[in-house]
Amino acid sequence: MQNVLTANLPISIMSIRLRVNLKILWFFSFLTLLSLFVVCIFQLNAYTKELYSLQNYEKRLNQLTQENKLLEIDFSRANSLANMGGLIQGQAFEKAGKIEYIRILESTALAK
Numbered sequence: 001m002q003n004v005l006t007a008n009l010p011i012s013i014m015s016i017r018l019r020v021n022l023k024i025l026w027f028f029s030f031l032t033l034l035s036l037f038v039v040c041i042f043q044l045n046a047y048t049k050e051l052y053s054l055q056n057y058e059k060r061l062n063q064l065t066q067e068n069k070l071l072e073i074d075f076s077r078a079n080s081l082a083n084m085g086g087l088i089q090g091q092a093f094e095k096a097g098k099i100e101y102i103r104i105l106e107s108t109a110l111a112k
Contacts, residue, residue: 077083
């Protein structure tokens with residue numbers, strides 16, 4: 001009889017260990033699944049923020065592009081030849097009359 005009792009004892013301990021091990025395994029599996037779910041939520045939140053920021057930047061880029069085109073048109077209008085006549089008259093320039101050039105002799109250093 002003693003042999004039978006000792007033979008049954010490790011089996012019952014083995015089943016208790018197996019039950020404990022299964023509980024630990026399920027606990028860690030649930031904990032891992034929960035942590036992955038939380039990480040997924042945070043990543044989706046970060047992705048949504050980045051998408052929203054990207055859309056705002058694209059809108060701002062389009063606005064700046066349109067403003068740049070308008071400024072280029074205004075700049076070309078302001079620097080046109082039609083406006084240069086009025087600008088020159090405002091600066092009090094005088095019209096050149098007779099143009100005289102300085103003649104340089106061939107013997108000077110500038111001629112060589």
